[in-house]
Amino acid sequence: MIHTSHLVKQFGSFKAVDEINLEIGRGEIFGFLGANGAGKTTTIRMLSGLLKPSSGEIRIDDLDIVRHSEQIKHKLGYMSQKFSLYPDLKAVENLQFYAGIYRVPFEPALKRLEPLLEQFGLSSILNTLTQDLPMGYKQRLSLVAALMHDPPLVFLDEPTSGVDPQARREFWQVINDLANLGKTIIVSTHFMDEAEYCHRVIIMQDGREVALGNPAELKTKHGSANMQELFLKVLGVSDAKL
Amino acid sequence: MPSFSRIRAIAEKEVFHILRDSRTLAIIFLMPLLQLIIFGYAMNMEIRQVPLLVDDLAMNSSSRALVSAFVNTDYFVLIAKEAGTLKPDELFRERRAQATLTIPKDFGAFQHRVLLRIDASDPNSAQMIQNYALGIVNSTGVRTEAGIDLRAQILYNPDLKSSFFFVPGLIALILVMVCALLTSISISREKEMGTMEQILVSPVSATEILFGKVIPYLILGLLDALIILAVGMLLFQVPFRGDFSVFLLFTFLYVLTSLCLGLLVSTVAKTQQAAMMMALGLTLLPTLLLSGYMFPITSMPVILQKLTYIIPARYYLQIIRGIMLKGNNIAQLYQAGLSLLSMSVLMLIVAARRFKLRLS
């Protein structure tokens, strides 16, 4: 689904992303972990076409991201950490808007997503102004908006920030279902325990890959009890307490 | 090719924003009315009821004729002369009179000189008082010393009513402010909230976003123009001598120019606050001072005169004064119209290019 080779992004003399090579398959949940400034958001922005790579190659479904940006944009859904919804629009109007800019007929799209709306408990709040919704609802609505055009590839940039543990677990249940339907999920997160939901993760530091693999294998390999410990270990941060 | 359905999606959403935001709506529709009323009644450029003290030392038929000529106008009102003659100086200082008229003892058959003293602490009013007084003196048929008899004929606004001057000017000012402000804020707000990022990952092009943003405000701007026009005509009896369709056409052009200015601002400003400051800075004072609204362009220093060419309101003032007061047709206004059109196109191109640059 996604293939990158020697991916580099430079801002002036600062290398935000340095030689990242990835091969991500269909139906995979792939996680980006790292501190702020480690390069994960920059990488995700390049993969989603928001930023142009300085050098290296990104191919999505065997299409070059720079040359075929228009075609690729139809294939991807994007949910940002700010849950980009218009607060003064009703929930349904937000969905309508995103269907509109992807040029998909709204009614069929809504019909297709009905089970998801039901599962998320969103059906009853469609006519509520988005600003009046609790954080957890905004997050789920934002995911539904990103799925209006049924993209095979979904980017989630810190999708659970500000959402409580209960809602987080339910959210991940849905992400799992989506992957099971064959959608590829790319996710970045601050919560190390969430890395456990991913099939594979990459841990980044200073723009480089410091670890890549299945969470269970990585934990065994580095002799860590949990992801937090593993994370700090591979980054070389010493703290026994966490 | 820009897609119509996407532009419509963005425009529709924009309409929701406008309708839900009652404060902005109030600003759009109440601000013009408020300004009209303030400008119309408070910032009156005419002088009326100037307190005048007359010191008639002649007390003959000629002097009485002159005094009644002053009193019969609406411009002057006589103040009672109290016992003991107050010096003009004191009268002015106590603000009891703004002018004094002294008619000498031998006024009449051989002597035609009178003395008018004016409080010029407000030079504009003083100038006008002088002009009015001269006019009155002339109209009494009393010969002036100089042999020249100057008669001016005032066209289009024979009564020199200031409402004729500020209503068109206000349309120009409010349109550019409202349009530039609204578009620039609506785009910078999306940047601030992060929704712009979401739109940019979709296949929407910069042109589609810009068009989708401009169209609703274009309609809003035209609506605003009509409101000011209607209220101006109803409250202040401003004439409308030209063709209404010509007015709509050129106002459309002007609104478009203002919206493009707003788009340009939004490509520079990162926050709503910055956008607001920039949009106001680029519209309010330049339009008031450099468009020919308040001060005639011909009397400005050369460098400022050159600067007026980039002020959209300069052209629109020509147009709207031409249509409303002179009944101009398209042929007489097309040059100004073309200037507006080329400004919009230029700004739109720059905005579309910058827009892409910033976010890709």
Next chain:
Amino acid sequence: MNVLKIQELSVRYGPVEALSKVDLEVQPAMVYGIIGPDGAGKTTLLRSICTLLPYQEGSIEVLGYDAANRAKEIRARIGYMPQRFSLYQDLSVQQNLRFFARLFKVNHADMLKRREQLYKFSRLEPFAKRLAGNLSGGMKQKLALSCALIHTPGLIILDEPTFGVDPVSRVEFWQLLHQLKADGISIVVSTPYMDEASQCDQVVLLHKGRMIGQGSPAEIISGWKGKLYSLTSSDLRKLYEFLLSRANKEDLQLFGSEIHLFSEQELSSDKIASWQREFPALESCVEIKPGMEDVFLRMMQ
């Protein structure tokens, strides 16, 4: 003596009861955690302690002063770090610190000494002249903490201090808190992160304004009656569907490489064996130690 003592505290906003009958005691040099989801009443509780909110019932005693009528004394003796970054972005690190020192009437000589200590403690000295707005998320939080400490308070109240801060900075921030504790300062901190909850000496679990648990993290976990199992398979999806027919959906959680199953009672080895017979791809089923989050989510139900 207790640094903080709250008895039967209830706070209402009009008809809405934000907090109901909360009791807690904080001893000197203790990290006390307020844990709960959004809307549980964490911020309300912290604001009441800081004398920022009036409360209707119960009592709050901070450093020996009654919060109901000695707000001035309390405010001078505590440090508070609100949830949103509340420093002046357009002032430098140094200027922010000086401003807060002046607010609390710290005299200049003391301020300089205290600032030295705080610079050393937070490692912010190299950035003294940098505008607060230009600091990274983690550094902003350290500066906010330093500002809350400039008048050497005996108790500091932190409202979700690591919200949105990246994991490495979070670890560093908590290292600072442990250092403060070692210096004898008491800390009341709210957090949505369960790994942070485990680092507190005592925690109270809030849900919809009510206490649903209180004690040390170890006590809370050991006091929980229930079992957690980890199951693995080469085909996790199939295993998940298999388990769905045998357990409640709420008791199952699908992870990337394992499935967690919650059970009220211990699973008998017979049962596990029968599952293995029916679903041969089941590789292992072992009991695991629940974490704070597992326990907390269960207690909320």
